[in-house]
Amino acid sequence: MDNYQPIPARPAPVKTVGAVAWMRNNLFSSIPNSIVTILIATFLVQIIPPIVDWAILSANWTGTKEADCTRDGACWVFINAWSQQFFYGSYPTEEIWRINLMLVLLALVMIASFKLPKAIRMKASIIAWLALPFIGMAILDGRLLGLPVVSTDLWGGFSLNVFMAAASIIVAFPFSFLWALGRRSDMPFIRSVSVIFIEFFRGVPVLSLFFMGSVMLPLFFAEGTNVDKLIRVWLVLIFFMSGYMAEVFRGGFQAVPAGQYEAADSIGLSYWQKILLIILPQVIKVSMPNILATFVMLFKNTTFLLIIGIPEVVQTLQTALSNSYWLGGHAVEGYLFVFFVFWASCFGMSVMSRRIERKLNTDKRD
Amino acid sequence: MFKQKTTEEIKASARKRVTGSSGAFYNNPQVRSIVYQILLVAGLLYFFGTIIGNTLGNMEAIGIKTGFDFLSAAAGYDVLMSLISFEATDTYGRIFVVGLLNTILVSIIGIVFATILGFVFGVAQFSQNWLIRKVAVVYVEIFRNIPLLLQVFFWYFAVLASLPGARQSLSLGEAFFLNVRGLYMPRFIGEELAWLFHTSIALAIAGIIFLRRWAKKRQELTGDQFPVLYTSLGLLLGLPLLVLILTGFPFQIEYPALKGFNYFGGISVIPELMALALALSVYTGAFIAEAVRAGIQSIPNGQTEAARSIGLRENKIMSLIIVPQAMRVIVPLLNSEYQSLVKNSTLAAAIGYPDLFNVFVGTALNQTGQAIETIFMTIVVYFVINMIISFLMNRFNNAVALVSR
Numbered sequence: 001m002d003n004y005q006p007i008p009a010r011p012a013p014v015k016t017v018g019a020v021a022w023m024r025n026n027l028f029s030s031i032p033n034s035i036v037t038i039l040i041a042t043f044l045v046q047i048i049p050p051i052v053d054w055a056i057l058s059a060n061w062t063g064t065k066e067a068d069c070t071r072d073g074a075c076w077v078f079i080n081a082w083s084q085q086f087f088y089g090s091y092p093t094e095e096i097w098r099i100n101l102m103l104v105l106l107a108l109v110m111i112a113s114f115k116l117p118k119a120i121r122m123k124a125s126i127i128a129w130l131a132l133p134f135i136g137m138a139i140l141d142g143r144l145l146g147l148p149v150v151s152t153d154l155w156g157g158f159s160l161n162v163f164m165a166a167a168s169i170i171v172a173f174p175f176s177f178l179w180a181l182g183r184r185s186d187m188p189f190i191r192s193v194s195v196i197f198i199e200f201f202r203g204v205p206v207l208s209l210f211f212m213g214s215v216m217l218p219l220f221f222a223e224g225t226n227v228d229k230l231i232r233v234w235l236v237l238i239f240f241m242s243g244y245m246a247e248v249f250r251g252g253f254q255a256v257p258a259g260q261y262e263a264a265d266s267i268g269l270s271y272w273q274k275i276l277l278i279i280l281p282q283v284i285k286v287s288m289p290n291i292l293a294t295f296v297m298l299f300k301n302t303t304f305l306l307i308i309g310i311p312e313v314v315q316t317l318q319t320a321l322s323n324s325y326w327l328g329g330h331a332v333e334g335y336l337f338v339f340f341v342f343w344a345s346c347f348g349m350s351v352m353s354r355r356i357e358r359k360l361n362t363d364k365r366d
Numbered sequence: 367m368f369k370q371k372t373t374e375e376i377k378a379s380a381r382k383r384v385t386g387s388s389g390a391f392y393n394n395p396q397v398r399s400i401v402y403q404i405l406l407v408a409g410l411l412y413f414f415g416t417i418i419g420n421t422l423g424n425m426e427a428i429g430i431k432t433g434f435d436f437l438s439a440a441a442g443y444d445v446l447m448s449l450i451s452f453e454a455t456d457t458y459g460r461i462f463v464v465g466l467l468n469t470i471l472v473s474i475i476g477i478v479f480a481t482i483l484g485f486v487f488g489v490a491q492f493s494q495n496w497l498i499r500k501v502a503v504v505y506v507e508i509f510r511n512i513p514l515l516l517q518v519f520f521w522y523f524a525v526l527a528s529l530p531g532a533r534q535s536l537s538l539g540e541a542f543f544l545n546v547r548g549l550y551m552p553r554f555i556g557e558e559l560a561w562l563f564h565t566s567i568a569l570a571i572a573g574i575i576f577l578r579r580w581a582k583k584r585q586e587l588t589g590d591q592f593p594v595l596y597t598s599l600g601l602l603l604g605l606p607l608l609v610l611i612l613t614g615f616p617f618q619i620e621y622p623a624l625k626g627f628n629y630f631g632g633i634s635v636i637p638e639l640m641a642l643a644l645a646l647s648v649y650t651g652a653f654i655a656e657a658v659r660a661g662i663q664s665i666p667n668g669q670t671e672a673a674r675s676i677g678l679r680e681n682k683i684m685s686l687i688i689v690p691q692a693m694r695v696i697v698p699l700l701n702s703e704y705q706s707l708v709k710n711s712t713l714a715a716a717i718g719y720p721d722l723f724n725v726f727v728g729t730a731l732n733q734t735g736q737a738i739e740t741i742f743m744t745i746v747v748y749f750v751i752n753m754i755i756s757f758l759m760n761r762f763n764n765a766v767a768l769v770s771r
Contacts, residue, residue: 026496033495040497189403193410203752204745205709211727215737219421300513307715314516335520339512346511 055336066326078330079337082320086337089156089311095148099159102136106166122281130174133167152230156311158341164312165299168237169245175238176245181275183250194246201243206301209236214308233305241298248290252283292353296346303342313338421738428735436734437462443729445720447636458730465722466747472642472721473708473751479647480707481700484654489684491659502655509652514710517649522641522717532628543622549635550622559616566609573605574598638719642711650707657699661692693766701759705752712748722747 014020028034058073069075079086088096109132113125138144140155140163155163182194201209213236214229221227256279264274284291306315317334320326391397425432437459444454449467452460490502509517527546530536535545543550556563581592610616622632665688673683714721715728722744731740 026494029494036495037497040501187399187403190406193406203705203749205712205723205748207712207715207723208727208741208745208748211731212741215731216741219424219737220417222416222420223423223427296511300511303513303515304713306515307713314513314519331523335516335524339516339520342513342516343508343511347507350511 074333074336075330076333078320078326078333081326082316085157085316085320086313087158089160089316090154091150091156091159092148092154095142095150098139098142098147098150102139102163103159105132105135105139106162129170133170136163136167152228153311155230156313157316158313160310161299161302161305161312164234164237164302164305165295168234168241169295169298172238172241172245176242177249177280179242179246180249180253183246184253198243198246201240202247206240207304207307209240210304210308212236229308230310233308233310237298237302241294244294244297245291248287248294249283251290252287253279255286256282289353289357292349292356296349299349300342300346313341430735432736432738434739436730436736436739439734441730441733443733445725446718447639447720458734461725461730462722462743465720465725468714468720468725469708469711469722469747470751472639472646472711472714472719475639475643476646476650476707476711477704479643480650480654480703483647483651484703485658487651487655488658488662489689491655492662492684494680506652506655506659509648510656512649514645514649515713515716518641518645518713518716521644522637526637526641532624535624535629541621543629545629546637547628548637549640550629551633551635552622553620553632555618555620557616557618559613562613563606563609563616566606567602570601570605573601577601636719638714638717641717642714642719642721645713646707646710649710650703653703653706654700657696657703658692660699661695662688664695665691690766694763697759697763697766701756701763704755704759708751708755709748 011017015024027037054073056073058071060069060071060073060075060077063069063077064081065077066075068077084093084096088099091099109125109128112128113121116124139147140150141152142149179194179198182190183198185191185194210233213232217232217235218227260278260282261274264278269277302312303314305312306318309315311319317338321331321334422432438457440455441458441461442454445452445461445464447468448464449471450460450464452464487502487505490498491506493499493502529544529546532545532547535543535550537543541552577592577597578594581594585591620631622629622634669687669691670683673687678686711721712723715724718724726740727744731737734740
């Protein structure tokens with residue numbers, strides 16, 4: 001008796017697999033769909049090649065001055081020539097290592113809070129984060145460390161945006177936590193003070209807060225005290241941020257089941273033990289994505305500092321654009337560059353936020 | 367009588383039972399809570415007392431008189447754009463109103479266009495067409511992640527500033543002109559019988575509302591559908607058109623005309639307003655698109671499948687099943703996006719659009735030195751606008767909220 005010879009499976013019809021099927025399903029599934037596809041495709045074909053040509057193929061990459069931009073395309077020489085200004089502002093060239101040191105410290109603390117051994121991770125990283133803004137301030141200013149003093153008018157560029165955003169959110173962290181607790185408190189007066197504070201700083205345009213910092217705050221201090229403008233704006237940013245973060249934390253507190261509070265009470269923990277050891281770790285876990293989203297908002301808002309005359313990166317760009325050696329109209333290149341820097345940072349953070357969310361999501365593996 | 371005990375009372379009595387005493391008085395939670403609150407009140411009183419004392423002292427030292435008297439003083443400067451008549455001799459009070467109206471104008475334009483963009487791109491992320499999906503995602507991810515200030519500058523300095531001059535204006539049918547100085551549109555000036563036209567529009571809208579109610583009731587009773595959309599469109603266009611023909615077009619059209627170096631007549635939109643409104647709409651639109659996406663994603667797939675199984679067409683599924691349910695998630699998010707749009711409209715200061723913040727906190731503060739008063743008044747205005755938005759959106763939210771039976 002012959003062995004049974006199965007007939008080999010026939011290949012799937014061309015219509016259902018591979019590129020053809022994908023295009024049928026996703027691009028040309030119906031007549032209106034096909035029309036839209038063709039319209040968008042022609043539009044993209046029309047605009048993408050000229051942009052690529054302008055930005056890459058016929059762009060000017062090398063050189064140091066305006067006259068080096070001889071070809072038709074973008075003049076990236078402009079960005080190159082001003083890159084130090086864009087990143088470090090007018091900070092003295094021989095002291096720039098201090099800014100780099102600060103950024104390295106920031107990165108180190110960030111890595112440490114993920115990679116340290118579990119036993120000391122929480123305590124060590126909290127202390128490191130809280131100390132960071134003040135260490136950064138001391139390094140940049142230099143007075144306390146015996147380095148040459150760099151006055152705050154010279155701080156600027158993209159590093160200032162990063163520093164202001166990071167320093168504000170870190171200092172705002174403990175405050176916002178207290179405001180959120182206050183809003184949940186049983187004590188009527190503490191609760192209403194917290195509500196008023198939070199709603200005030202959330203309801204007011206951030207620009208008017210900056211004006212308060214630069215025009216109104218000096219009036220509040222006793223006569224003769226002179227607080228640096230950057231510090232005043234920093235204070236305002238801390239208040240602004242703690243209002244927003246308090247709401248993020250409030251959401252987090254609400255997400256922790258009541259059983260956790262009751263269980264902590266039943267094993268006899270004190271209020272602060274309960275909050276710090278049981279509740280807070282869970283709150284931080286659930287609010288991590290929102291904390292990052294709030295940070296992205298703050299980071300984008302640091303560009304508003306330009307309006308009160310602080311030389312952050314957009315202000316530096318405008319100075320560069322009006323420089324008499326570079327009057328060739330490089331606005332498009334300049335703005336595209338700053339666009340890209342901000343976009344890359346913010347988009348990167350939102351991708352990171354999604355990854356952290358997945359990593360922290362220990363109870364729902366999906 | 368049985369009295370409900372509070373948690374604190376239960377805890378206190380439990381403590382008494384365990385320890386045999388109510389403990390030292392400073393361990394009593396009620397005593398503690400009162401002490402904490404008294405401390406907070408004292409601290410706040412001291413803090414504000416110092417601030418107010420310092421402020422008054424400082425203002426006296428610089429020679430600024432506190433109070434709102436400056437509002438009735440002549441401003442002495444002109445504003446770029448005003449919805450009501452304004453001259454340099456008018457008061458700061460009038461400048462306040464001019465700025466307020468400009469803020470409201472740009473906010474309304476921004477909210478309308480941001481909502482349209484947001485819903486179009488939010489729904490487009492669920493399109494069957496791969497290319498449309500990708501375009502929508504690229505729009506959201508690009509414009510959400512670039513600071514608004516940069517976008518305002520981009521539209522103002524890069525796009526609108528590169529438009530042609532007045533003589534080479536881009537024109538549409540010799541009625542609309544777009545050039546570096548702004549957008550010029552024809553204006554309709556009503557004659558005697560123009561009120562008939564306005565009334566007919568109002569009648570048409572009332573008719574549509576009535577028609578919708580009637581059609582809904584009929585469908586609930588008989589299951590028959592009535593073509594509401596086409597009849598409504600017909601009513602909205604037909605009735606006013608009929609009135610226009612019968613009354614013999616009671617309008618004069620004022621076309622913008624090139625005189626010298628610029629266009630005059632008609633309605634003009636200054637580039638500052640265009641740039642700000644564009645940036646606000648595109649930026650907030652990206653956030654609203656995300657809100658719409660989140661709303662649609664929150665609807666379980668079973669809803670779509672159930673709708674398909676009873677034979678609804680794809681566009682009907684979206685408009686009848688998915689979006690109405692998604693609105694419950696979308697509306698609260700929309701509320702906060704609208705509020706942040708209004709707050710962000712203060713960026714007008716960066717390009718010189720005369721909104722409230724710019725003319726009042728910017729210029730009036732500089733001229734009078736009344737920092738506290740101007741900033742206070744401006745902040746109150748933004749609070750009130752946001753409260754109105756919140757109130758309206760909450761009413762809307764109640765209308766779309768899940769009715770639990």
